Amino acid sequence: MENAPIMMHSIDQEGRILQVSRFWASKLGYTPEEMVGHQSSDFLTDASRKKAIEDILPQFYKTGSVYNVEYDFVRKDGTEIPVLLSASASLDENGKFVRSLAIIFDNSAAKRSAAALIQSQRTDAIGQLVGGVAHDFNNLLTVIQGNLEFLRSDPDSSERMSFIDDALRATSRGSSLTQQLLAYGRRSHLMPKQIDLNRAVREMDSMMRRVIPASISIQTVEGGGLWTVNVDRHQLDTAILNIVNNACDAMPNSGGKLTIETCNVRISEAYVTERYEDIVPGRYVMLAISDNGHGMGKTIMGKVFEPFYTTKAVGKGSGLGLSMVFGFLKQSKGSVRIYSEVGVGTTFKLYFPAVSGSDQPSTLDQIQEEITGYVKSAKILVVEDEPDVRNVIVRQLSELGLGVAQAASGDEAFAMLAEGYRPEVMLTDIVMPGALQGPELAREARKMIDGLKVIFISGYPKEAAIHGNGVSADDIQFVKPVSKNTLLKGVTELLNKDV
CATH class of the missing domain: 3.30.565.10 (Histidine kinase-like ATPase, C-terminal domain)
Structure with a gap:
């Protein structure tokens, strides 16, 4: 066994290595003497060690055999080698586990081929x-x-x-x-x-x-x-x-x-x-x-x-x-x-x-009926780096008679706020040129304006929406493109919370 050109080792009932072929030891960068007496799991990656201790070894000691188990062993230089391991156990006359013989196959080439196939697909x-x-x-x-x-x-x-x-x-x-x-x-x-x-x-x-x-x-x-x-x-x-x-x-x-x-x-x-x-x-x-x-x-x-x-x-x-x-x-x-x-x-x-029931979307006339005098006097800051998108949003909000200001970046919007502009609602893109992105702009703006309401608009699905510092649970997050009625209804909903 020690001299066979095959990757083999034997363990006892405690999982300690009793014997190992020189071919297998050299494959891992060790001598047989450096491996004997150690737990076989000591040479596995963390994930494979957990798999061996919790799943494979208990099954092996109970049934006496395992076939084609995928493990990742760690060489002495720290690199990994994927293998397939099959083993059978020797039992004494009372059926008690004595020792095992494991045959190991290098699975590196197969893994590379599989990865190449996946990449091709x-x-x-x-x-x-x-x-x-x-x-x-x-x-x-x-x-x-x-x-x-x-x-x-x-x-x-x-x-x-x-x-x-x-x-x-x-x-x-x-x-x-x-x-x-x-x-x-x-x-x-x-x-x-x-x-x-x-x-x-x-x-x-x-x-x-x-x-x-x-x-x-x-x-x-x-x-x-x-x-x-x-x-x-x-x-x-x-x-x-x-x-x-x-x-x-x-x-x-x-x-x-x-x-x-x-x-x-x-x-x-x-x-x-x-x-x-x-x-x-x-x-x-x-x-x-x-x-x-x-x-x-x-x-x-x-x-x-x-x-x-x-x-x-x-x-x-x-x-x-x-x-x-x-x-x-x-x-x-x-x-x-x-x-x-x-x-x-x-x-x-x-x-x-x-x-049962219905929930039809609000029309523009219905939205306008919900607007109070306070809401109509509200100021809104639109922050969007795409001029065409910004122009459409500004035009849509202006239909409600709201006071709308605009900025082409988070940095420009911050400068407007620093000079004293005080909107009730800020509608901002999430990703923009400049130092201040949507969430950072909202965080800095709220330091200057108590109770500022924010609508975030993103070009990505809502499950990738932002969270954390600068984002309030009351904020609204929309995905582009946003219909006019949806946008106006969101603004009205935020403003009416204070009425």
Whole structure:
């Protein structure tokens, strides 16, 4: 054993090394004499030592064998070597552990190959993602550009409001797409509202008709007496658009039919038990999207919700669309089912838990009715380094008759405050050029203005929002882009707290 060109060692019932091959000792940079008598776990990394002592060794002493255990040993020079260890024990006539023989294999090459494979897959996935995102954004930009061109060529058209609404909805979906990408791999921050699914589908109808090919017809079947659901509207629109785009790709160029249907359903406990469904029994509103395209086999159906999985050509899809649909439904406490038959078509059924009541967003007129005389006299400081973004926010706030001042950086805003400007509310970007970022600016401003209210606006999802010094629990944090009504409602909410 000592002279065999194999990595081997033997331990006793206490885990001490009894023997070690010179080949294994030299691999670790020791002589056999330096290792014998020490605990075998002494030569492991902290993580592997914990794994050995708490999990592997108790199992080994009980069963007498372990196979292909992954450990990281530490060489004498401090470098690590990943290994696979298999061992069997010798027992005496009473079944008591006497000693063991462990055979160790260097796992370094396999680890490197696995890492290279993962990197290659990641590179391929990023390539698919870039192509897919470009495809999705080009669709949205086509809608925005087309409607703006209609307005420019005929600004007095009777359809002008329809053009504007479609462009705004495309902008919202573009915002949703960027937030989903930034949130990918984390938990997406949902902002659910109580909505009527029939109304949501109707509002998307004209948009879908402009996006899908003219050869494809759309039929909408609205369920009567539909229950209210509590969902994030932007995510819902994106989920529908993702499924519709897939359906269009699945239908032949000669034409096809897309059917969108809503209805109330009750899912019983017996149904869940009999079919092993992972959905909570109760009342749901179902949204079904069907096509008469080429359909899918069981193999593809089993993978469609996997991230980055796509059957489309490079640049035609990111492979993220349906995985995001799946994640969105799970976060919404709902479920999604897929039914497909090759040569017949595919149906996606989205189940949303039903709720009662409604919570419709406030209109600008309703917001203005809430504003008191004190609020109307309030001063607001807008701190944003992007001129176009800053101009839009200032214009939106000015519609309420508020006194609005602006600064292009945290440093510029601090100088204004140091000279005596005293706003009731400060609306600031989080990341800006200069020494003072959003949180630091808020901290310094509150030293000068007692009770200052702050709204932070970021280009990143809310789960990455800031915390800590300079940030109050009463502060509001928005993710760009922010709709006018949302922004004005947030400002009004903060100002009315003192009324």
